[in-house]
Amino acid sequence: MESATMSFPISKTYFLAGLHCPKRLWLSICRPEDASPMSLAAEQRIKQGKAIGVAARESFKNGILVDGNLKHCLEKSWELTVVGAGQGVECLFEPAFLYDDILVRCDVLRRLPSGNWEIIEVKSATKLKDEHIADLTLQHYVLEGLGLTVEKTSLMVVNPMARNWSVVQDRFCYQDVTAAVVRWRGQLPQKLAEFRTLLTEPTAPQVPIGSHCDRPYRCPFKDHCWQNVPPISIFDIPLLKQDKLQNLMNSNIWNLEDIPAEFPLTQKQRTFIDRMTAAKPQIDQDLLRQLLGQIQPNQPLYFFDVETHSSAIPRFAGLHPYERCIFQYSCHRLNPDGSLEHFEYLHTEDSDPRLPLLISLIHHIGDRGSVVVYNQSFEKGVLQQLAAAYPNYGAKINQIIDRLWDLQVIFKRAYFHPGFRGSYSLKKVLPVMAPQFCHDDLVIKSGNEAPLVWEALLECSAPDKRAEMAQQLREYCGLDTLGMVKIYEVLQQELKD
Known part of the structure; x- marks a missing residue:
């Protein structure tokens, strides 16, 4: 491994990486090839950030x-x-400045009446x-170093309550953060000195892994740093305090089986292990029977799943930034005679999908029988937003909401399997309960990817490619509801055995 040369400028991106984790900074500059490929979600965040800047x-x-x-x-900025x-x-957009081997670009640089x-x-x-x-502190440091007088530093963030994106003055909230930047300036020289010393080292610094590897986003070097961590590890123990986690790591204990019996843990943590x-x-048979008994008897069962899209810039009128917009659902109906039917809706046009989807949903889900979902709070929230947006259909939607039944509760309270790896998510439960039905063979493998594929579909003009993406979305959402049917059947069989 080679250290970075001092002529290599520290950008804002590298500086923030160093604040997040010194090892991430070193790897970003000295071993960038150790990073995992950028995820679709990360690509979308970058794309969205650029769109917001514009x-x-x-x-x-x-x-x-x-x-x-x-x-x-x-040269132009200078x-x-x-x-x-x-x-x-009056204003410069994206001006670039280099000072003290630090490279920054300002989103907006505005000249004030004072000339500053x-x-x-x-x-x-x-x-x-x-x-x-x-x-902002790093930008302030560079511009002042070049001789500019920075009188004010401000932040513009998206206004989450903006209902009409076409009204420019309502899009953003504006905040003067000059005082906070001045306070932060005091620690900047020390941080820069630490990073520069770090980058002269021939090897990466020793930084313990932990929850920071996923916050606020998954670090691109997590797979590299976690390569020796077992699939089920001490990091999966619920609510384990950092000092106890550190004690286990210091003792080179990673597997749950290796934790000493005398190690201080709560009863909940011991039960998890x-x-x-x-x-x-x-399996708690009595509780399992009780929970399944909440389903309406002798009626059709509707296994229901939705996909939603949200973005900083609302795609359609009437949505505020980051509001969930439902664009797809899948519904498998298990009839009392054991027959299974499938209904679905996928909006493929670049228009507001909510009303046509809602009409289709009301048509397909009858007025009797439990509506089985996985993680009820999500589907309930989406349906409530639909009811608020289309009050004429409110009674129909609320009638569906009243019939929701959450399959996930079974795996939170009554059914535990080591193969779930401590998770209740459908993506972890389904391969264990019904191995022939899992998402590994699909192009779309998670709910985070579905809205990105849908957005790409709307922006694509090639018929063959559009049809391919639409099929990928249908397969993904359809497997979620079919998977719930199979899990339900396995649970019913469990009570018979």
Whole structure:
């Protein structure tokens, strides 16, 4: 491994990576090949962030976009600010500055009436985060170092209550964070010195793995750092405090089976370990019978699943930022005679899917019989949003809501299997309960991927590709409801055996 040279500039991205985890910074610069391929979700966050940045520019008049290759951007930004050639320019978008081997680009740089400058950072988030202050502090440091007077630093975040995205002034919430940036400036020199020293080292720093590897997003180097962690490990123990987790790691204990009997754990944690290390499932037959008995007898059973899309910039009128928009459902109806029927709806046009989907849903789900879902709070929330958006259908929707029955509760309370790896999710439960029905063979493997494929479908003009993506979505959502049917049948058989 080779250390980074001091001529390699530290960008905002690298700086924030270092704050998140020093090892992540070192790997990003010295061993980038150890990163996992970028996920669809990560690609979408980047795409969304760029779109929000473009949308924010409409809030400013007489702005100039500084684009082109980096050398040109640095020269143009210098000319329009430090040299003073841009006296008549009110705003610069994406200006680039290099100082002290630190490279930054400002989302918006606005000239104030005083002649001084305001740095404005635009985020697709809906509220202030600590990392935003650190980001702005680094920009402030670079611009002041170049001789510019930064009078104000501000943050623009998405207004989550904006109901009409076409009204530019309602899109964002604006917050002056100058005082917070000034406070953060005190620790900046030390942080930069630490990072520069770190990058001269021939090997990565020793940083313990932990929950930070997934917060706020999964680190691109997690697979590399966690390669020796077993599939079921000490990290799966519920509510295990950091000091106890650290004690186990210091003792090189990773497997649940290796935890000493005298190690201090709560009863809930001990129960979890016992279940995970058991050779066979643990089933509370009485509770299982009681929970299944809540299903309406001698009526059709509707196994129901939905897919939703949300984005910072609402795709359709009437939606606010990040509001869930249902675009697909699958429903398997198990009739009292044992026959199984499948109904579904997938909106494939670039128009608001909610009303046509709602009409189809009401048509397919009758007025009697339990509606089986997996994680009731999600489907209930989506249906409640539909009822609020279309009050004329409110009574029909609420009647469906009243009949919801949550299959997931079975696996939270009455049925435990080590193969679930401590999870209640359908993606973990289904391969154990019905191995022939799992998502591994599908193109779409998770609920996070489905809305991204749907968005790609709407933006695609090639008929063959559109048909392919539509089929992928139908297969994914359909397997969720068919999987629930198979799980239900296995549970019923369990009570008979």
